[in-house]
Amino acid sequence: MQISENAANETAKIKNLKGFDANHPPDPKLIDSCVHCGFCLSTCPSYRVLGKEMDSPRGRIYLMDAINEGEIALNQASAQHFDSCLGCLACVTTCPSGVQYDKLISATRHQVERNYPRNWYDKLLRKLIFSLFPYPNILRVFLVPLFFYQRLGLQKLVRATGLLQLISPRLAAMDSILPEITLKSFQGNFPTIIPAQGEKRYRVGVILGCVQRLFFSPVNEATVRVLTANGCEVIIPKSQGCCAALPEHQGQTEQAKALARQMIDSFANTNVDYVIINAAGCGHTLKEYGHILENDPEYVEKAKQFAAKVRDIQEFLASIGLTTKLSSITEKPLTLVYQDACHLLHGQKISIQPRQLLRQIPNIKLKEPLDAALCCGSAGVYNMLQPEVAEELGAQKVQNLLNTGAELIASANPGCALQISKHLKAQGKNVEVMHPMELLDYAIRGEKLTL
Numbered sequence: 001m002q003i004s005e006n007a008a009n010e011t012a013k014i015k016n017l018k019g020f021d022a023n024h025p026p027d028p029k030l031i032d033s034c035v036h037c038g039f040c041l042s043t044c045p046s047y048r049v050l051g052k053e054m055d056s057p058r059g060r061i062y063l064m065d066a067i068n069e070g071e072i073a074l075n076q077a078s079a080q081h082f083d084s085c086l087g088c089l090a091c092v093t094t095c096p097s098g099v100q101y102d103k104l105i106s107a108t109r110h111q112v113e114r115n116y117p118r119n120w121y122d123k124l125l126r127k128l129i130f131s132l133f134p135y136p137n138i139l140r141v142f143l144v145p146l147f148f149y150q151r152l153g154l155q156k157l158v159r160a161t162g163l164l165q166l167i168s169p170r171l172a173a174m175d176s177i178l179p180e181i182t183l184k185s186f187q188g189n190f191p192t193i194i195p196a197q198g199e200k201r202y203r204v205g206v207i208l209g210c211v212q213r214l215f216f217s218p219v220n221e222a223t224v225r226v227l228t229a230n231g232c233e234v235i236i237p238k239s240q241g242c243c244a245a246l247p248e249h250q251g252q253t254e255q256a257k258a259l260a261r262q263m264i265d266s267f268a269n270t271n272v273d274y275v276i277i278n279a280a281g282c283g284h285t286l287k288e289y290g291h292i293l294e295n296d297p298e299y300v301e302k303a304k305q306f307a308a309k310v311r312d313i314q315e316f317l318a319s320i321g322l323t324t325k326l327s328s329i330t331e332k333p334l335t336l337v338y339q340d341a342c343h344l345l346h347g348q349k350i351s352i353q354p355r356q357l358l359r360q361i362p363n364i365k366l367k368e369p370l371d372a373a374l375c376c377g378s379a380g381v382y383n384m385l386q387p388e389v390a391e392e393l394g395a396q397k398v399q400n401l402l403n404t405g406a407e408l409i410a411s412a413n414p415g416c417a418l419q420i421s422k423h424l425k426a427q428g429k430n431v432e433v434m435h436p437m438e439l440l441d442y443a444i445r446g447e448k449l450t451l
Ligand code: SF4
Pocket: 033, 034, 035, 036, 037, 038, 039, 040, 041, 057, 058, 091, 094, 095, 096, 097, 098, 099, 101
C-alpha cells in the first residue's frame, strides 16, 4: 500500500512496539480496497475538526494496514486516532470504491480494547460506562442520587463553579448532557401484550432501549400508541435488556455477544412478524446480530433470523402505510427540521421514510439543514469520551438546524436528542427536540403542541 507524504510523516512518529493479535484483525482485503482517493475526507467529522490525515478514514486505514504489517505499534499515539473516530459511517456512504470502513473500524476497536493498555483513569471511566449504561435496572438505582443532585440544586451549583470541568472535562461532559431526571425514569412498566386497535395487521415486538427507557419513556409510549393505532399488536418481553450497541461500538466483544444472546432469547417464542426499534444506534446494531454472533455455532442462525425481523419504526411505518387519520399538531403552520441520525442515514440508509411520515402531518413545513449528513458529535458515548471534538460538532449542528428557521427539531435517536438539546441550551435557544413518533402520536390523537 502506498502511503501519502502526510501519512508517512505521521506514521514515522509512531514507535513499533505491539500490534494486533490474530483474532480478527482488520481484514487486509478490505484495507486494500481503499484506493486513497480522499473523497471521504470532506465528509468525515473528526477530520473536519482535527484536520489531520490520521484522523480521517483514509489515515486510519493506513494505520490499520501499517499495524497489520508490523510497521507501527498499537500504542497511545496510534490508538488515539482510532478513538477519535465517531463511528458515524459517513465515509461508508461517501466512498466511491465501496470500502467497508464499518467492518474495519469495528475489528480495530475490538483489537484496541484487547491489546492497548489504557491508563487507569480511562479504564475506570470506561468501566463505569460499560457497567452502568447497558443495564437499565442498575442504571435506575444510580439515578436516585442523581435525581437529588438535580432537585437539591447541586447540579446548578457545580455547573456555576466550573469545578467539574477543572477536575475532569469528561465528567463535566457527562453532567452537561444529563437530562432532567423525572419520576417517570423510575416507572415505565409496559404490559407484555398490548392489543391492536381495530383490525390486527401485524404482531410486532418492541425494544425499549436503555437510555430511551429511562430518559425518554414518552417516546416509547408514543411509539406503542402509534403502532397499536395502526393495527399492530405489540409484544414487549420483560426479559429484554440492552441491544449491545454501546459495547459493540466500543470494542467490548464478550459483553456485546452476551447482550445480543439475551435479546434474542427474550424474543424467542414470541412469534412476532417484526422487531421494532425507535433508536437509530440500537437499530443498526440489532441488524448486525448475525455478524456479532457469527462465531457462535449455537446462536448464529438464531441471530440471523432475529436480525432479519428488525425494523426501524419509521422504516416499518413507511412500508406498511399509516391507516390512521392525522390532524394538525399546531394552530398555525409549523416549521420543522428533521435531524438525520448517522446510524439511520449512513448505517441503515434510512432518510426518506422519516421525512415521508412527517410530511403527512397537516400544516408542517419540513426544512433541510446544511450538512445534514454530518454527525452531531453524540455518537454513543463519544461526547463523554472525546468532549472537545464533540463540542465543536454539536455547536455546528445546532447552528445549521437553527439556520433553517425551524421552531421544532425532530430527531430519532436519544443520544442526538441529548446532544442537540445541550447545545440549544448553550446557545440560549428555547427550541424543543422531539422524536418523530411523538409528533405522529400528537397528530393521531388530535392534540396540539404548546411551543
Ligand atoms: S473514499 Fe474510499 S477509497 Fe477513497 S480514500 Fe476514502 S475510504 Fe479510501
